[in-house]
Amino acid sequence: MPIITPLTKLLNIRIPVVQGGMQWVGLPKLVAAVSNAGGLGIITALTQPNPAALRNAIKETRTLTSKPFGVNITLLPSINPPDYAGYARAAVEEGVKIFETAGNSPGELIKYFKSNGCVVIHKCTTIRHAQSAAKLGVDVLSIDGFECAGHPGEQDIGGLVLLARAAQDLKVPYLASGGIADARGVAAALALGASGVNMGTRFMCTVESPIHENIKKTIVKSSEQDTVHIFRTLHNTARVFKNKVSLEVVSIERRPGGAKFEDVRELVSGQRGRLVYETGDPDAGIWSAGIAVGLINDIPTCEDLLRTIEKGVEDVITNLNTVVVKSKL
Structure with missing residues (x-):
C-alpha cells in the first residue's frame, strides 16, 4: 500500500523520504537514484565550484531521471561567502522547483524561491527557529534532532522530544531528521507527527553514493558510538x-x-x-556522520533501500495494530 502524507502529495513522490543535501555527496548519480526509487534526491549546490557548474549538474541529473528532485543551498559563516544568489538564480532558471535551505538568515533566499513558485524545505534545530521560518513562508520544515550529522545546534534536544514538540506547535508539515536509517525510524517519525524523513548518512552508504567504497565499508563496521x-x-x-x-x-x-x-x-x-x-582514508580529514551509522549494516542500491523501507513501514504500522485491544461491546 502507498504511504500517503502531506509531503508525498506536495512533492509528487511515492515514499516520504528526502535525501539530505550533503557536501561532496549530493551529486547527480545519487540524486537521480533516490528520485527514481520514489524518494526526493537533492543536489548540493555548494559542492559545485560555481553557479555555472550547478547548471551542468542539474542538466546531468535530468538525463538520469524524469522524477522530481531538489537543490540544497546552505548558508555558511564565511569570510568570503559563496555566490548564494547566483546559485539560486541558476537553479531557478534551470527549472528546479524544490529547494532545501539551511543556515542563518535565509529570508532573502526563501523570498526569491517563493516569488518563483518554488517549494521550500528549511532545516531547523529548534522549534523557535522553525516558527520563524514558517513565518517566512516555507512549505516544509526539516526538524533536526541532536542525533543528526553536521550541525545539531546548541540545545542538545533529541528527536523524540523535538518532533513531539513540533507536532504541538507547528502548522506547517515537517520532516524528521537525525538518527533515521530504516523502516522503524520512518514509522516512528510518522507516529510523532512528521510527514516524512530526511536521511543523510544512510544514503552515503549506498551503491550510487559517490564516496569511496572503503568509507562505505567503514560506516558498515561502525557503531552508534563512532x-x-x-x-x-x-x-x-x-x-x-x-x-x-x-x-x-x-x-x-x-x-x-x-x-x-x-x-x-x-x-x-x-x-x-x-x-x-x-x-578512502577515514583519517584523512573531518567528515560528517550521524549516529545512524549504528543502524547501517549493508550497502544497497537506493532502489533496494527505499523498497525495503517502504515495505518495512507498512509492516511496522500493521503490527502496531495488534497492540490495540478492541472492545467487544
Missing part, C-alpha cells in the same frame, strides 16, 4: 565521524584556556574532508 562532536567550545557544534583528526580537534578544544578556530583551521579544512571521500 561519532563525536567538535566545535562545542566554539558554540558551532558539529557531529562528525570519530577518527584521529576529530579527536585531535576535541583535544585542542579541551586545552586550558580553550581554543580559537585558528587553532584547528587546518585540521578541519573542507578540502581535507573531501580527500576522505576521494581516497
